[in-house]
């Protein structure tokens with residue numbers, strides 16, 4: 601966060617953590633791809649202003665669970681979700697839910713940076729435009745600037761807002777995608793291995809950003825990197841073969857996990 605000192609940010613976060621309210625909740629979530637079941641009765645709470653990391657070996661269902669949180673699975677043919685997933689108590693699979701609005705409230709950042717083939721400015725202004733969040737140029741300018749500020753990218757791009765987003769470096773493109781997600785004022789941001797295509801310096805920058813974004817957003821991140829989960833999250837959920845085997849405070853998870861499978865995974869014994 602650019603406007604507050606680090607100590608001020610820590611204080612805000614500390615206050616928010618102690619009162620962290622339930623933001624989303626999965627109850628008995630099962631997911632099927634055709635005949636194949638990918639998730640089995642997952643129960644997981646996502647707390648406000650908290651970074652929740654989803655970890656586990658390849659194919660365990662982390663991304664599948666992440667995608668249930670904003671119904672991205674709807675876009676996959678033959679994918680079926682059962683159970684209940686709520687956002688502020690409301691069932692997001694209820695037929696009355698407007699999926700476009702849901703995805704504005706629960707935004708997503710993908711593995712590979714995927715800016716639109718448009719200018720940096722337009723990449724950020726696009727969402728606010730389709731959701732009618734600004735009335736005139738001044739309001740769009742304000743959203744674009746504040747979103748780029750929040751994504752820690754403003755100073756690097758403020759003099760070239762009309763240049764293509766695809767001309768930025770990989771790390772800058774990913775921060776542009778984060779600015780794009782932030783621009784529609786989501787409540788929750790889902791991140792599916794957001795650093796897997798980035799070098800260590802760009803990764804560190806995005807991790808720092810995740811830490812700052814927590815003051816204003818609830819974040820759920822899928823990561824293959826245990827070190828990353830330990831660095832960025834406060835809660836960690838460990839999946840194995842479609843089951844949620846453990847959910848715990850991140851510190852505990854990485855020092856003294858309750859489940860043997862978590863221990864084995866953390867020690868590199870499988871996956």
Ligand SMILES: Nc1ncnc2c1ncn2[C@@H]1O[C@H](COP(=O)(O)OP(=O)(O)OP(=O)(O)O)[C@@H](O)[C@H]1O
Nearest residue numbers: 633636638656657658659660661662663664665676
């Ligand atoms: N579109 C799909 N169609 C059919 N099966 C799928 C599809 N997507 C995922 N699966 C299967 O569902 C299971 C869980 O996959 P998922 O991608 O959620 O795991 P993951 O833990 O995120 O894995 P990775 O770390 O490798 O990305 C796997 O067996 C996978 O093959």
